[in-house]
Amino acid sequence: MAHARARVEGLAFVSLVAITAIAFVCEIFIVFLVAPTEARMGIVQKIFYFHVPSAYAMYLGATVCFVGSVLFLARSSDTADAIARAGAEAACVFGCIVMTTGPLWGAKAWGAFWTWDPRLTTALLSLLIYVAYLVLRGFAGDGEGERRFAAALGVMGAANLPIIHFSVQKWGGQHPVVITGNGGGLQHPAMKLGLALGFCAFTLLVILLVWLRTRVELATVRLARAERDAIDLEIDSKARA
Amino acid sequence: MSNNDQTTVSVQAPPDDRATEFRAMTSEPEHYSGTILLVSAYAILWALLVAWLGVMWRRQTKLGARMHDLERALETATERAGAPDER
Numbered sequence: 001m002a003h004a005r006a007r008v009e010g011l012a013f014v015s016l017v018a019i020t021a022i023a024f025v026c027e028i029f030i031v032f033l034v035a036p037t038e039a040r041m042g043i044v045q046k047i048f049y050f051h052v053p054s055a056y057a058m059y060l061g062a063t064v065c066f067v068g069s070v071l072f073l074a075r076s077s078d079t080a081d082a083i084a085r086a087g088a089e090a091a092c093v094f095g096c097i098v099m100t101t102g103p104l105w106g107a108k109a110w111g112a113f114w115t116w117d118p119r120l121t122t123a124l125l126s127l128l129i130y131v132a133y134l135v136l137r138g139f140a141g142d143g144e145g146e147r148r149f150a151a152a153l154g155v156m157g158a159a160n161l162p163i164i165h166f167s168v169q170k171w172g173g174q175h176p177v178v179i180t181g182n183g184g185g186l187q188h189p190a191m192k193l194g195l196a197l198g199f200c201a202f203t204l205l206v207i208l209l210v211w212l213r214t215r216v217e218l219a220t221v222r223l224a225r226a227e228r229d230a231i232d233l234e235i236d237s238k239a240r241a
Numbered sequence: 242m243s244n245n246d247q248t249t250v251s252v253q254a255p256p257d258d259r260a261t262e263f264r265a266m267t268s269e270p271e272h273y274s275g276t277i278l279l280v281s282a283y284a285i286l287w288a289l290l291v292a293w294l295g296v297m298w299r300r301q302t303k304l305g306a307r308m309h310d311l312e313r314a315l316e317t318a319t320e321r322a323g324a325p326d327e328r
Contacts (some may be wrong), residue, residue: 041275042276043279047279047282047283048280079328097286097290100285101282101285102286104282105278105282107278134271205290209293209294216304219301219304220304221309223304227311233318235314235318
């Protein structure tokens with residue numbers, strides 16, 4: 001039973017890797033060879049096709065962290081904690097991508113790498129929350145108290161997401177608002193296709209990486225438990241022959 | 242062509258319009274190449290993702306080593322338990 005399940009899981013994982021790779025190849029093809037160069041900004045606008053999906057991937061990672069954290073707070077389980085940690089790492093990595101690709105675009109569009117624009121500031125705050133989460137998990141140990149505190153941080157990190165999203169509408173700033181509820185500002189079908197493919201590719205990538213990271217985390221927890229059991233049985237796995 | 246234009250400008254410009262000093266720019270000029278910025282952004286994207294995969298790979302390698310140690314310790318303990326009492 002377990003063997004069959006592992007086989008199905010392995011097959012699903014390989015399929016997901018293949019689909020993600022195909023999505024990225026299509027995305028690169030559309031963005032660099034089909035989508036036209038933007039009239040005002042030129043070629044640097046193509047950063048948009050990776051920057052926006054990265055921000056979306058950060059939101060997804062943060063949402064996964066939120067769900068895992070809430071589940072952990074409701075019913076303390078290793079799986080929920082592993083999911084929350086994987087989500088936080090995804091949010092952190094994609095947040096770093098957003099915070100580096102955005103300023104590179106801004107250097108050309110605004111003439112400055114960074115401004116204290118509401119969206120930039122709130123996005124940076126969100127990234128710092130997830131960095132804090134990972135630092136806490138990395139250095140404070142894996143005790144129940146630490147895990148609960150981290151879960152609370154995971155919930156708090158998600159509370160910042162709507163603030164990032166609506167900061168442009170509420171407080172203005174320089175950040176462009178190209179994607180809107182009523183159709184958006186992309187003026188060419190290939191531009192829309194490039195962005196849509198970007199969203200698909202990054203969604204698949206987040207699912208893949210969070211899955212992979214959760215598996216590693218669960219294996220770590222299981223091994224740590226087996227090591228503790230071994231110590232209880234007076235078997236010292238740390239002793240060198 | 243451009244030399245002729247410069248000559249024309251320098252001939253036509255009245256003496257009052259000639260530059261008499263050089264001032265530093267007060268704002269950052271737009272001198273960034275769009276292509277370099279795009280390539281940098283793209284490279285950073287993949288570098289960060291590969292770095293994360295590298296970290297995961299390292300974690301799995303460490304897990305493998307710990308698992309190996311545990312297996313050896315269990316083997317040793319099993320052998321010791323199965324061996325007759327030497328006393």
